[in-house]
Amino acid sequence: MGGDAGPTVALAGAEVALGRRPDLSFLLYGDAAAVEPLLQQHPKLKAVSTFQHCEVAVGMNDKPSQALRKGRYKSSMWRAIQAVRDGEADVAVSAGNTGALMAMSSFCLKMLPGIQRPAIAAIWPTLRGESIVLDVGATIGADAQLLTQFAIMGAAMAQCVFDLERPNVGLLNVGVEEIKGVEEVREAGRILREINHPGFAYHGFVEGDDIGRGVVDVVVTEGFAGNIALKTAEGTARQIAQYLRSAMSRSLLSKIGYLFARPAFNMVRDKMDPRKVNGGVFLGLNGMVIKSHGGTDAEGLASAIELAREMVHSNLLERIARDTVAGEAERAALAETNIKEVIPV
């Protein structure tokens, strides 16, 4: 029921994903009056889906507390998450209200052992391919321990998405020198260096312009700075696209040039296409939830569903659970033997 277009895009997207991944099957939650007529138009999807009517749908502008109050146990959003908790679904995908989805997911699924707070991981297009950036808005503020947990979870996701054995992880900071930045980030840097985790290589600090360069596979930060970085990058991309559009339509010559170079422009647009990397992955919860952009189309929603499928097939949850516990054990051992070096006061 979520997203700007509701079930129209949700069903169309599911059918696109099914066309590419025939092993998919769906539990669909929503309002029967809205969904059932649409489902008739997607017979292939209908054949692999079970539809469940829900009286309540969470609104795109509901505050998380409102959504929980009116939608817990009975909304389409809640029931999709609950299906994950009860083992009926492997992963929940929603284009709905992010805050409500995170609140309900945390409430219903609970945290994985050893993880204090959840993170949303985004896939970011870079000059070298793609990187993962987390947290982009789930948890405002993070201490060194939480940043360490984000690093472990982001690395586990990079193993799954990019098929890397030991991805590089960087901490987002305001300078590459050891002395710079906030104390939590510096301390997280010391911990990550010390634990020398088998699941990833700690690269050190990275700055805002290193994200797009693809300097590391995983960029770790707390949710305030991460959300601002993500939105600023999206805004800058839109701004340049707008400049290009108006420059290209200004003179006859530039219009001719645009016609010749159109395939090249399309290639660039394709590279920056947010639909291709659609899907914020909720990490840290005891169950998989993927958030699609609310404004996406069927193609974008299909990307989010395929990303969800990939996370399930590559056992992201088990990897995180294993790596977190391993990391925690090592860190605890280190802290016991050499506490001053690991966590200076």
Next chain:
Amino acid sequence: MGGDAGPTVALAGAEVALGRRPDLSFLLYGDAAAVEPLLQQHPKLKAVSTFQHCEVAVGMNDKPSQALRKGRYKSSMWRAIQAVRDGEADVAVSAGNTGALMAMSSFCLKMLPGIQRPAIAAIWPTLRGESIVLDVGATIGADAQLLTQFAIMGAAMAQCVFDLERPNVGLLNVGVEEIKGVEEVREAGRILREINHPGFAYHGFVEGDDIGRGVVDVVVTEGFAGNIALKTAEGTARQIAQYLRSAMSRSLLSKIGYLFARPAFNMVRDKMDPRKVNGGVFLGLNGMVIKSHGGTDAEGLASAIELAREMVHSNLLERIARDTVAGEAERAALAETNIKEVIPV
């Protein structure tokens, strides 16, 4: 002596600025062996300049503490700042080490009354023209009071640079709803709304993508998030430029298209040209200091010098001093009469 190219660019830039603004005169501080031969090549500049030999130059990679230790009282950087303190210069411009420049400026000039910590303000190209973003890296973390001071200073600068009577000011946050974001930002929002400052109109929260849209004239944030936003935007712009370059050189057709559309491309490049908006303005100090990008050329340095001149001519310092005191007085009055509404605990 600062910047990647040292006095070569500094002198060439000063001469470019002098060509456009014949009312300028310069106090030049640096190493005689490096500067004097170059100065011979710029007779017009030499005619309006006084050169002072300095034994020490701060290195681009010196830590602020190192720079202070070795360069206080005698380095070219210190002496340029000191000339401002002593009233010999109206403003200091440097392309040197940012951290050292901020440390020396704070140490030498001290803070303006009522301002706790300094900010660096950057001019950001937007779809609607330009905006000011502060702080982009001087002060990591800021409480509500400091964010309020940044708002007042940024608005005073916007009055000067954009010639606006009552610029719009927004607080950078992770969502536009009142409930979102960190407590300091929410509290600053409440204070800014309450004081209803004569020098600016408080717009509310803005998100990362609103910066490039030009939604407000002044975007206020603390230095960590501000620096990450600035660097991320720069990185994204470079990334797209790189995509465009490789796309345009991929096929004969796209190369032809590029030739036709070159003026359009140049227009876009021009809009995003960091040299045009070169100059980070140090705000909150009892004296004017402008930081130029270290990697800029003569044109970029000239922009920074012209920006410095504009700040002096429009009496930025006096405006800040006046607006801060006015704002503080109003805020204090408000806090007395209605403390719960202004600063909820």
